[in-house]
Amino acid sequence: xxxxxxxxxxxxxxxxxxxxxxxxxxxxxxxxxxxxxxxxxxxxxxxxxxxxxxxxxxxxxxxxxxxxxxxxxxxxxxxxxxxxxxxxxxxxxxxxxxxxxxxxxxxxxxxxxxxxxxxxxxxxxxxxxxxxxxxxxxxxxxxxxxxxxxxxxxxxxxxxxxxxxxxxxxxxxxxxxxxxxxxxxxxxxxxxxxxxxxxxxxxxxxxxxxxxxxxxxxxxxxxxxxxxxxxxxxxxxxxxxxxxxxxxxxxxxxxxxxxxxxxxxxxxxxxxxxxxxxxxxxxxxxxxxxxxxxxxxxxxxxxxxxxxxxxxxxxxxxxxxxxxxxxxxxxxxxxxxxxxxxxxxxxxxxxxxxxxxxxxxxxxxxxxxxxxxxxxxxxxxxxxxxxxxxxxxxxxxxxxxxxxxxxxxxxxxxxxxxxxxxxxxx
Numbered sequence: 001x002x003x004x005x006x007x008x009x010x011x012x013x014x015x016x017x018x019x020x021x022x023x024x025x026x027x028x029x030x031x032x033x034x035x036x037x038x039x040x041x042x043x044x045x046x047x048x049x050x051x052x053x054x055x056x057x058x059x060x061x062x063x064x065x066x067x068x069x070x071x072x073x074x075x076x077x078x079x080x081x082x083x084x085x086x087x088x089x090x091x092x093x094x095x096x097x098x099x100x101x102x103x104x105x106x107x108x109x110x111x112x113x114x115x116x117x118x119x120x121x122x123x124x125x126x127x128x129x130x131x132x133x134x135x136x137x138x139x140x141x142x143x144x145x146x147x148x149x150x151x152x153x154x155x156x157x158x159x160x161x162x163x164x165x166x167x168x169x170x171x172x173x174x175x176x177x178x179x180x181x182x183x184x185x186x187x188x189x190x191x192x193x194x195x196x197x198x199x200x201x202x203x204x205x206x207x208x209x210x211x212x213x214x215x216x217x218x219x220x221x222x223x224x225x226x227x228x229x230x231x232x233x234x235x236x237x238x239x240x241x242x243x244x245x246x247x248x249x250x251x252x253x254x255x256x257x258x259x260x261x262x263x264x265x266x267x268x269x270x271x272x273x274x275x276x277x278x279x280x281x282x283x284x285x286x287x288x289x290x291x292x293x294x295x296x297x298x299x300x301x302x303x304x305x306x307x308x309x310x311x312x313x314x315x316x317x318x319x320x321x322x323x324x325x326x327x328x329x330x331x332x333x334x335x336x337x338x339x340x341x342x343x344x345x346x347x348x349x350x351x352x353x354x355x356x357x358x359x360x361x362x363x364x365x366x367x368x369x370x371x372x373x374x375x376x377x378x379x380x381x382x383x384x385x386x387x388x389x390x391x392x393x394x395x396x397x398x399x400x401x402x403x404x405x406x407x408x409x410x411x412x413x414x415x416x417x418x419x420x421x422x423x424x425x426x
Contacts, residue, residue: 007140011147016264018151023257025158027250027322030169035322038174039253040241041112043234044098045119050230052094053124055222056083057131058354059215064135065279075211080132080199083215084125091124108171115175122182129189132198141196145189154181221363222354228363228370229350232400233260235374236393243381244389251329252386254322256393259336262308266300266344273348277355286413289352293408293416297347301418304344308337332390339394346401347416349408358411362404369400 027035060083067075099117102108108116126145133142157177162169193199237256241249273296280288311318315333319326353362373396380388405417 007143011140011143012264012267015147015151016261018155020257020261022151022155022158023254024321025155025162026169026174027254027326029162030174033247033250034169034171034174036241036245036247036250036253037171039237039249041102041108041116041171041175042178043238044102045116045123046230046234048094048098048120049123049127050223050226052091052120053087053127053223053226054090054216055219055226056087056215057128058222058226059083059218060128060131061135062218062355063215066281069279069283078200079215080128080135081201082212083131084128084199087124087128088121091121094124095120111172112175115172115179119175119179119182122179122186126182126186126189129186129193132193133189133196135198141192144192145185149188150181150185152181153184154178157181221360225350225354225363225366228366229400231370232366232373232396235370235377236389239374239377239381240386240389243378244386248386250322251326252332252390254319254326255329255332255336255390258311258318258333259340262304262311262337262340263300263344264303266304266348273351277352281355289412290414290420293348293352293414294420297345297416297418298421300344300347301421304341308341308344312337332386335390335394336397339397342398343401345418346405347418347420349401349404349416352408352412352414352416353404358407361407361411365403365407366400369396369403 023035026038030038060080064079067079095117098120099113102116103110103113130142130146154177157180158169158174161173161177166173233256237249237253240252273292276292277289280292312334315330315337316327319329319333350362352358373392376392376396377389380392384391405415408414408416
């Protein structure tokens with residue numbers, strides 16, 4: 001697991017770094033308004049992905065280790081195929097809906113709407129295939145498409161379009177480049193699935209209705225929790241673009257993109273530790289659960305603390321990379337850095353709750369929290385402006401992980417927070 005964690009960490013670092021450079025490039029050469037528009041559309045795609053995935057990628061990781069432990073081979077061989085078909089159909093419908101919203105209600109061009117709509121099924125299918133790979137505990141291979149191929153191809157497309165083809169950037173070229181990057185990333189993930197034989201395409205599949213109902217129940221809860229968490233991260237940018245201006249959305253997009261780098265190690269750890277948590281839960285080994293989350297928290301903090309410190313000190317320099325008119329966002333960035341540092345200190349509570357069957361309680365908490373946050377963001381932005389919105393966003397990002405960590409302790413007797421590092425000392 002250590003090698004996998006290190007590889008996933010570096011892959012996510014590469015992804016975060018490349019997307020950061022892409023953001024700087026778009027802002028510098030396309031302008032703050034273009035970067036703001038792209039941030040809004042990207043936020044819509046990221047927020048919509050959990051809806052059309054229906055949480056079934058998480059269901060694969062949650063239940064396949066359990067079925068293997070129980071020897072139910074007839075379900076193992078076909079669950080991935082069922083989920084892939086289910087999510088694939090939903091994603092195509094969802095992509096059409098997203099394109100319609102952008103064209104009819106946001107007045108984007110047909111080309112931009114279609115490009116954004118194509119992104120959705122590509123992202124969803126790749127997510128399901130990654131879940132199939134992670135269920136085999138091959139987490140390092142699972143992140144290649146999303147964390148390595150996607151940002152690399154996106155950067156290459158942007159550079160090619162600007163310096164060799166068009167000579168300028170537009171919303172269509174940026175969104176189109178992102179669609180191409182997702183297509184190549186999905187294709188690479190398909191190749192890895194076939195090479196690793198992670199899906200048995202011809203094996204028997206005889207699930208009971210109770211099995212499918214169980215997957216859908218977990219998927220529905222994961223859907224609401226993932227959507228809520230996506231909204232918590234993306235709604236500040238989306239609402240800034242709707243309620244304030246594309247200029248403000250661009251500024252806030254830069255702040256969110258930089259501050260989220262503090263918690264990118266936690267995101268990597270959540271991806272790595274999930275299948276191992278599922279295995280430990282299948283064996284009802286609470287001691288192993290505590291050991292896994294403690295090491296995961298310690299690993300994520302090794303990255304989060306220095307990144308937060310460096311970014312806090314050099315916030316003016318980092319924001320100046322996006323353009324000279326980003327200097328006013330320094331207080332916003334520092335506020336969000338502290339919020340994401342608190343989130344990292346709370347550990348992998350989301351993965352722990354999803355893999356141990358406490359997902360319903362978590363769903364209720366994050367769904368209510370997201371609704372309160374969106375309402376608070378709207379009020380804060382309308383009454384105070386950017387400072388009001390950022391204050392609400394910071395409180396939201398720092399608040400819900402604390403509640404989830406308390407839920408882990410109460411329901412499972414497992415402490416995922418920074419306080420659990422005392423077990424490593426022992």
